[in-house]
Each structure stands twice: as C-alpha cells, then as structure tokens.
Amino acid sequence: MHLNRNQNYTFVSLWLLLLTILVGLIIVIGGLTRLTDSGLSITKWNLFTGIFPPLTLDSWEESFSLYKKIPEYKLLYPSMTLDQFKVIYWWEYMHRLLGRLIGLFFVLPLIYLSFKRTLSKNNLFSFYLIFFLMLFQGFIGWYMVKSGLIDRTDVSQYRLSLHLTLAIIIFCLLLWNFLKSVSQNGLNSKTKITFFLPSIFLIVLIIQISLGAFVSGTDAGQIYQTWPLMNQSYFPDDSLFSDLFSLKLFETPSLLQFVHRNVAYFMMALFLIILFIIFNNDDLVYLRKSAIFVFLFLLLQFFLGILTIIFGAQIFLASLHQLGSIILLTATLILVFKNSTN
Secondary structure, eight states: OOOOHHHHHHHHHHHHHHHHHHHHHHHHHHHHHHHTTOTTSOOOOOTTGGGSOOOSHHHHHHHHHHHTTSHIIIIIOTTOOHHHHHHHHHHHHHHHHHHHHHHHHHHHHHHHHHHHTOSOHHHHHHHHHHHHHHHHHHHHHHHHHHTTSSSOSSOOHHHHHHHHHHHHHHHHHHHHHHHHHHOSSOSOSOOSSOOOHHHHHHHHHHHHHHHHHHHHHTTGGGSOOOSSSBTTBSSOTTSOGGGGGSGGGGGOHHHHHHHHHHHHHHHHHHHHHHHHHHHTOGGGGGGHHHHHHHHHHHHHHHHHHHHHHHTTSOHHHHHHHHHHHHHHHHHHHHHHHHHHHO
C-alpha cells in the first residue's frame, strides 16, 4: 500500500488520535482497577499466554488459588467467593489486555512508517521515545503489582504514582504529536510575547495528578470527609507540620490529602491570574477560547474533588474525578500548544 504525502499525514494524525484516546482510556480503567482493589487479582505476568483469560472452571480455580496465597486475600478478603474473584479478575484482565493492544497499535504502524521513510527524523525520534516509554511502562506496571504480592495488602504508593505519572507523560507526548500533525502552521517562533504561565500550570497539574496517585494508594480520600476544613482544622490534627518536608509526607494519608487540597487551591489562583492576563492583553486573544475551556474543566474538577472527599472517595465519584483530570489535562495541553505555535 502506497500513501501520498497528504494521505500519510492523515494516517499519522488518525493513528496518534486513536492512541491518545486509548491511553486516556487505560488511565481511567487503571484507576477503576485500583478503586475496586482488582490490581492484585492476577499474580503472574505472562506476556503472550496472559492474553487468554481462564476458560474453564479448573483454570479459574487455579487463578483463584494463586490469589489466595497473597496477603490481600488472607487479611482483607478471606471470605471471597470464586464469583467475586471473577469480578476483580476481569477488571485487571481488561487493564492488561488494553495495554497489550496499545502496544500493538503503536508498534505495527511505527514499523511501517520507519520503512517508508516518510517522516522526519525528529518525528521518528519522538515516536521511538514514546515506544521506549511504553515498554518501560509495562515493566513498571509489573514492578508495581509485585510490591503487593509478598508482605503488603496493596501496592506501593510510590510505584503506583510512578506508574500513573509515566502514563500521563505518554498521554501528553501522544497528544502533543497529534496536535503537531494537524496544525496548519507547525511550531514557529512568531509569538509576539513570551507567556510561560500556561506551561507552569501544566507542570503543576501533572504534579497534582501524581499526588492523586499517592492519595489513592494510601486511601487518603477516605478520611477527613469535610470541606473546606479538615474536620475542625485547616491543618490535620493527627500530623506534624514539619513532616511536610520529609518522606513522611508520602506515607501519611492526612498530609497527602492536605497537600492535594492546597495544590488545588494554588492551581485555581494561578489560573485566575492566567485568565486575567489573557483577557487584558490583545496579543493573547488567540488563547481566550482555550483558556475558558480550561477554566470550566478546572471548576468541574475542583467540584468533583470536593464531592469525592465529602462522600469518602466512593468509586463512582473517584472515577469521575480521575476522568476529569484527563479532560483537564487535555484542555491544558491544547492551551499550551496554541501558546507555543501562534
């Protein structure tokens, strides 16, 4: 099959769009896998044979017997039935299967594009960087699961945060390359003024999403179910302020919730400043529509965060909150892209 230049760019754009959507979907499914305590249901990592789920009662019993050996089952769910096990197994299976499909959908077109030599060296470098990160992400996923198989009832919050952060970076790279592929102008240096605040906001947003993984990994969203105060205090009464500046921050649920709340306040204040600058500078008029969308999604995410706290991180609200973070990230990246290309 031979594609002309325009068809090739259309193919690349659709390919990147599909991958961006799939990576966003796997992030949401990964969050649901965590929220339903499904992540440790499959205790082995078989790259090829793991494609097939248990198909007989004996194979289901074998998988269940492996799960019964880990601390999560022994300490948290000793009365779990086979039917209940199947529910959490399917969540983790879908998560892993989608990861395999993403890898397949990425590598096959990449091989084709590499042999056709229709892309610039910079584009190919970006795509191979994403491919390397995907391979590394697969390793990190198993490294994370492994942390919960021996002496813990859940996975390490450090490894969970690393796993999510890497997924977010892959998502951003795919979306950025997609935006480049559909841009009429491409990257240039014609911007009349240097406006760096949207990029700062994007960095803070990624940090906030990573902190969200720590909150999820320590079940920090299930305590202090009040807002705006944490019970009757601004600072949690079961923690020391000095612990904010040590590793205890990442191991203390109340401190993690406190920091997650306050980073959200900072983000809201920062984006209000961004809006003020954009709407008071005619050189930035091209950013106004995108900035409004970011602000609306930021408000929605802020509201979902409050509801998630008040209702103790119920699965429905917590999953909506995670989906909201992906939507907000998408809108923010579009804003940053427009800021860098006009």
